[in-house]
Amino acid sequence: MSLYIYTKTTEDINIFEGIIDLIRKDNLDIFVSVEHKRNFRELNSIKDEMKKNDILLIGSLKSLGISKVDIANELEYFINQKKYLIIAEIETSYEYGVSQPMNKAILKTILDSLLLNNNIVKLDFDRKSNAGRNKMEFPDNWEELYEKRDNEEISSKKFMEESGLKKATFYNMITEYREILKANKDFVNKYKLG
Structure with a gap:
């Protein structure tokens, strides 16, 4: 199984x-x-x-x-x-x-x-409060650009230009993405899946 x-x-x-x-x-x-x-x-x-x-x-x-x-x-x-x-x-x-x-x-x-459409199941993300902005999604080309930046094929500046992100958003997303990758790696190691 x-x-x-x-x-x-x-x-x-x-x-x-x-x-x-x-x-x-x-x-x-x-x-x-x-x-x-x-x-x-x-x-x-x-x-x-x-x-x-x-x-x-x-x-x-x-x-x-x-x-x-x-x-x-x-x-x-x-x-x-x-x-x-x-x-x-x-x-x-x-x-x-x-x-x-x-x-x-x-x-x-x-x-x-x-x-x-009777809302037993909601597909929209609930906002935790009415303050602040909606969380931005990773751009469609994120993984490809991240890998290129990680391999030093492109600069952070080029990454921002191609993804259309502003500097602060870009660095916040980089931090979040690294946390996701680390959590995924830890999960795989915990269950010895790798």
Whole structure:
């Protein structure tokens, strides 16, 4: 049996720890895939690899697609193919155990909520307060530019120009991204996945 953990580069991978402990079984192989928020190649690859009792663990519904239609299509896929999908931010998808009838019912409820737009499942991020600015997302070309800067192929100035970020935002994002990379590395080392 395999557990596939699929996350986006902007997500905190530590949200999966308690869930892994809940479903950890003997001979459970764990695979971690991290992908940019607009790419879904790894997700599609995982779906193709998954066997009957394998489980896919994601952080949020936004890991499945960019739009509500994309997310709905992916949920339908997991329901129709009878493949296990656990969503970390939706506790009911795992808190009572992982069985096929229960998982299918929960995914169907989430899908219905999305299609009927009755707000059982929210896709928008809640703001913690009314003060301050919205958190900026990493630009689409972030990973590519970060790697080039890290390999000293481009300067920080060139990085800022190509990403369209201002200096303070750029350095705040660099710090945040390094923290995400470190957390991901620590997670992989903790579960001996690397």
